[in-house]
Amino acid sequence: MITFESVTKRYADGTVAVDHLDLEAPTGEITVLVGPSGCGKTTSLRMINRMIDASEGRILLDGVPVQGIDPPTLRRGIGYVIQQAGLFPHRKIVDNVATVPYLLGWDRKKARSRAMELLERVGLDPALSQRYPFQLSGGQQQRVGVARALAADPPVLLMDEPFSAVDPIVRTSLQDELLRLQSELNKTIVFVTHDIDEAIKLGDRVAVLRVGGKLAQLADPKTLLAAPADDFVQEFLGHDRGIRRLQFVSTEGLRLRTDLTVPEDSTAASPEPWLLVVTGDGSPVGWRTGEPGGELEPFGTFRHGHDSMRTALDAALLSPSGYAVALDADGKVAGVATRQALDEALAEAADG
Ligand SMILES: Nc1ncnc2c1ncn2[C@@H]1O[C@H](COP(=O)(O)OP(=O)(O)OP(=O)(O)O)[C@@H](O)[C@H]1O
Numbered sequence: 001m002i003t004f005e006s007v008t009k010r011y012a013d014g015t016v017a018v019d020h021l022d023l024e025a026p027t028g029e030i031t032v033l034v035g036p037s038g039c040g041k042t043t044s045l046r047m048i049n050r051m052i053d054a055s056e057g058r059i060l061l062d063g064v065p066v067q068g069i070d071p072p073t074l075r076r077g078i079g080y081v082i083q084q085a086g087l088f089p090h091r092k093i094v095d096n097v098a099t100v101p102y103l104l105g106w107d108r109k110k111a112r113s114r115a116m117e118l119l120e121r122v123g124l125d126p127a128l129s130q131r132y133p134f135q136l137s138g139g140q141q142q143r144v145g146v147a148r149a150l151a152a153d154p155p156v157l158l159m160d161e162p163f164s165a166v167d168p169i170v171r172t173s174l175q176d177e178l179l180r181l182q183s184e185l186n187k188t189i190v191f192v193t194h195d196i197d198e199a200i201k202l203g204d205r206v207a208v209l210r211v212g213g214k215l216a217q218l219a220d221p222k223t224l225l226a227a228p229a230d231d232f233v234q235e236f237l238g239h240d241r242g243i244r245r246l247q248f249v250s251t252e253g254l255r256l257r258t259d260l261t262v263p264e265d266s267t268a269a270s271p272e273p274w275l276l277v278v279t280g281d282g283s284p285v286g287w288r289t290g291e292p293g294g295e296l297e298p299f300g301t302f303r304h305g306h307d308s309m310r311t312a313l314d315a316a317l318l319s320p321s322g323y324a325v326a327l328d329a330d331g332k333v334a335g336v337a338t339r340q341a342l343d344e345a346l347a348e349a350a351d352g
Pocket residue numbers: 011012013015016017035036037038039040041042043044194
């Protein structure tokens with residue numbers, strides 16, 4: 001657990017970057033610091049590993065004040081990932097990842113084999129290990145940066161806008177990868193971003209900071225979206241806060257109809273406006289109207305009980321029928337969520 005106790009940072013020119021910050025980053029969780037440019041996110045992060053020293057207050061690592069630990073010892077237990085990875089340009093990828101093990105005096109073979117294991121773990125082809133950083137894409141370099149930070153298996157990871165220099169698709173996959181890694185590794189992670197969507201996706205808890213380095217709100221993402229503490233937080237969360245809240249609403253209770261599916265060879269007419277055509281093994285093929293014949297229409301799907309209401313609503317919007325196709329864990333049709341069922345679920349979400 002990392003604890004900020006009334007921490008203030010005043011730079012030499014008098015700028016107060018962080019102002020009496022109280023914050024806890026629990027062990028094994030991702031705590032995200034988010035806020036507009038200049039609100040003191042990076043300063044807060046760097047005070048944890050003493051790249052910057054606090055002016056007042058204390059930061060405790062599992063109850064021990066970091067100010068009392070000498071920086072090299074402190075940093076051995078803290079991985080650090082920055083924007084654009086910050087790799088050493090003249091070292092091969094494998095040696096970049098093995099940097100900290102080398103510093104710790106591991107023998108070369110052991111350090112390299114650890115590096116290879118980590119490259120695989122972050123989803124990189126081992127063949128890339130012999131390349132130099134400039135021979136990798138931005139997203140690959142970022143993965144190397146994460147592997148390097150994990151090399152000595154530190155319990156704490158500090159990540160400063162690690163994914164902000166890559167395009168949105170790569171960024172999404174890096175975020176997914178981090179969540180997958182975290183589910184295996186359970187590190188104590190403090191993650192800095194200015195992107196509220198990234199904060200909400202990754203954070204177990206999200207700390208919203210305002211300029212002047214004051215904490216505006218600390219909450220889990222669901223609470224943050226449902227109950228912003230003040231106008232600043234509300235403004236920062238953006239105007240589609242209601243829609244984004246739906247990503248925390250389960251589809252488990254969403255009522256499904258199972259009488260709206262028909263086999264591919266069906267020629268029967270139906271009073272229903274829309275029917276879902278399915279293969280013999282239960283895979284969706286497309287929507288048809290109550291009248292047989294004619295082109296099949298496209299459909300959107302969601303995993304029932306697994307995906308959120310936001311995904312279900314998206315699935316409905318992708319179908320001209322306005323209905324969403326619910327799939328089971330094997331990708332087979334579990335049923336259909338009609339407009340009415342979605343409306344009921346939305347009304348319930350709005351209430352609670
Ligand atoms: N060495 C320094 N000397 C004086 N002021 C500084 C110094 N470093 C940062 N600051 C100021 O402290 C405030 C907080 O900076 P910090 O980099 O922590 O913010 P940030 O939230 O990480 O911003 P960004 O999202 O733009 O990276 C800013 O006003 C910045 O100008």
